[in-house]
Amino acid sequence: EAQVTQNPRYLITVTGKKLTVTCSQNMNHEYMSWYRQDPGLGLRQIYYSMNVEVTDKGDVPEGYKVSRKEKRNFPLILESPSPNQTSLYFCASSLGSNTGELFFGEGSRLTVL
């Protein structure tokens, strides 16, 4: 089954404790992206990747890192989480940056205390 898989789905952590949210897609998509969704603000792009070893900042990249060492994986790293990073996070992928619709993972709800 074609899918985008995120882990963990739910996480409660404390300020400053590094964490990684993994994202994997099995559709051989070139383009991958991370969004956060907050009430009243909608979906905002954090980082995106056009292909392996090619990543770039989205609209709200501060406090986040990403890597794209393999085509299928695009982890989101919070080196030192803060409470304002409490949010619902979605990973998404598409065939290319200009091709096809975005397929979304199920979301990861992160709470930073």
Place this chain on the structure above:
Amino acid sequence: GQNIDQPTEMTATEGAIVQINCTYQTSGFNGLFWYQQHAGEAPTFLSYNVLDGLEEKGRFSSFLSRSKGYSYLLLKELQMKDSASYLCAVREKAAGNKLTFGGGTRVLVKP
């Protein structure tokens, strides 16, 4: 950058029709998407318009006018399961063909 506007909330009756409008401003338009999102779930793709006109897909249709920076999503024969948020998203040529989302329109279908 982009500015995407859509109403915050709409209410309609089961069996009726609802039209959700979306206006946008962008410097390099490269397609408009509509997604459906149920509370706490992932957005799922509904429709895509890149040329002017109407795209019909079963009970859902989407219209685009590039000159007016305007799109609408039409939901016909509303069902209770259509209660969800509907997200308008615009792809812009600059910034890696980024997809920028509007705030979403929450549709409540009443019996």
